[in-house]
Amino acid sequence: MLFQYILKGVARFPNLQALDVGNCSISLTGRTRVRSALRSRILTFYRSFTQLTRLDIRKSELTGNLEGLLDALQTPLEYLNISSCSLNEDDLRSLSQCRHTHSLRELHVSSLVHKGDLKTPDCILDCVENMTDNLVVLEIQNNDIGNDHHDRLCELVLQFKQLKMLDTLYNMMSQSSLLTLVKACAQCASLGCLALNLLPVLGTGELVLERRRAFQKELEDALLRWERRDLTLLVVAIGIE
Numbered sequence: 001m002l003f004q005y006i007l008k009g010v011a012r013f014p015n016l017q018a019l020d021v022g023n024c025s026i027s028l029t030g031r032t033r034v035r036s037a038l039r040s041r042i043l044t045f046y047r048s049f050t051q052l053t054r055l056d057i058r059k060s061e062l063t064g065n066l067e068g069l070l071d072a073l074q075t076p077l078e079y080l081n082i083s084s085c086s087l088n089e090d091d092l093r094s095l096s097q098c099r100h101t102h103s104l105r106e107l108h109v110s111s112l113v114h115k116g117d118l119k120t121p122d123c124i125l126d127c128v129e130n131m132t133d134n135l136v137v138l139e140i141q142n143n144d145i146g147n148d149h150h151d152r153l154c155e156l157v158l159q160f161k162q163l164k165m166l167d168t169l170y171n172m173m174s175q176s177s178l179l180t181l182v183k184a185c186a187q188c189a190s191l192g193c194l195a196l197n198l199l200p201v202l203g204t205g206e207l208v209l210e211r212r213r214a215f216q217k218e219l220e221d222a223l224l225r226w227e228r229r230d231l232t233l234l235v236v237a238i239g240i241e
Contacts, residue, residue, distance in 0.1 A: 006021070006024065010045075011045055011048050014048050014049055014050055014051075015049075015050065015051050016049055016051065016052055017051050017052060017053055017054060018052070018053070018054035018055075018079075019049070019052055019054065019055055019056070020056040021056065021057055021060075022056040022057060022058035022059055022060075022081060023058065023059045024060075026042070026057060026060035026061065026062075027060070027061035028042060028060075028061065028062050028065035028068075028069065029061045029062070029063050029064065029065065029086070039065065039068075042069075043068055043069065043072045044072075046069060046072040046073055047072045047073075047074065049073070049074065049075070050074050050075065051075055052073060052074070052075050052077075053075055053076070053077055053078045053079065053103075054077070054078060054079035055073070055077055055079065055080055055081070056079075056080075056081040056108075057069075057081065057082060057085065058081050058082065058083045058084050058085060058108070059083075059084045059085065060082075060085045060086075061085070061086045061116075062082070062085050062086060062087055062091060062116075063086045063087055063088050063091065063116040063117060064088060064090065064091065065091070066082070066085075066087060066091035066092075066094055066095060067090070067091065067094035067098070070094065070095065070098045070100060071098070073100070076099055076100055076102065076103035077100045077103060077104055078103055078104060078105045078106065079104070079105065079106040080100065080104060080106070080107055080108070081108035082095075082108065082109060082112070083108045083109060083110040083111050083112070083139070083141075084110065084111040084112070084115060085112065085115060085116070086115045086116030086117075087112060087115065087116045087117070087118060088116055088117035088118065089117070089118070089123045091116075092112075092118075092123045092124060092126070092127040093123070093126075093127070095127055096126065096127040096128075096129075096130035096131070097130065101130060101131055101132055102132050102134070103134065104131060104132075104134065104135060105134050105135060105136045105137070105162075106135075106136060106137040106138075107128070107131065107135060107137070107138055107139070108139040109124055109127070109128070109138075109139070109140055109143070110139050110140060110141035110142050110143065110167075111141065111142045111143070112124055112143055113142075113143045113144045114144075120144065121143045121144050121145045121149055122149075124140065124143055125145075125149060125152055125153070125156065128140070128156055129156060129159070131160075133159075133160060133161050133162060134162060135160050135162065135163055136162050136163060136164050136165070137163075137164065137165040137167075138160075138163060138165070138166050138167070139165075139167040140166075140167065140168055140171075141167055141168065141169045141170050141171070142169070142170040142171065143171060144171065144172060145168065145171040145172065145173065146171065146172040146173060146174075146177075147172075147173060147174050147176075147177045150173050150177035150178075150180060150181055151180070153168070153181060153184075154180060154181055154184035155184075157181070157184045157185055157188050157191070158184060158187060158188060160188070160190075161188075161189075161190060162190050163188055163190055163191055164190055164191060164192045164193065165191075165192065165193045165195075166185065166191060166193070166194050166195070167195040168181070168194070168195060168196050168197075169195050169196065169197050169236055170197055170236075170238065171196075171197065172199065173196075173199075174199065175198070175199075175215055178196055178198070178219065179218065179219065179222060181194075181196065182194065182196075182219050182222050182223065182233070183222055183226070185231065186222065186223050186225075186226035186228045186231060187226065191231055192230065192231060192232060193231070193232045193234065194231065194232070194233055194234070195234040195235075195236070196233070196234070196235060196236075197235070197236045197237070197238050198212055198215065198216075198235060198236070198237045198238065199238065200238065212237055216233075216235055219233060219235070220233065
């Protein structure tokens, strides 16, 4: 396990304010004696930091253990990246109710659906809804957010009064849903950047490009109607040509 090799070295710096151990093969799951001992050692490792406010643990196996990890942290987090982690609904419920919700300014919860026990984006949106107004950056890529969820996403955007960046790339919203989302974002005065993707367009070659350009202009025109020249759209086209 890669993470075991860095435990001792990093633990010698208890005053770290930022720690990136994403993609380090962290696993807190399992019920064996060895796994329980390792889980205890890892939680002790996190307790050793007295000033940690930024934590990246993406691509970790945490199913059923996020609450313990968050409780182990002594300082309220301002930045948390749990993208591509294996989690369950209880983990996200714990995140939405923990003390860090009052301090978090940047939250990355991409690619959680179909990791661990999460099958739909509903519990992710539930979690985000409980974040406080301090949230500035929200990355929620690749979570199967489609037309059934876009209304709720629009409501969340209007909830956050300090949100500056919203990244919704690689979800499954239609053009009409995207247009509704852009209109909602235009009403969020603090928002400065919105990242979204276009689903595959019927046709080939130049026809596809024309249709995509026409829809992107429709999105930009919607912003102009709200006088939001300050809001940047990052548009990615996905699909097979």
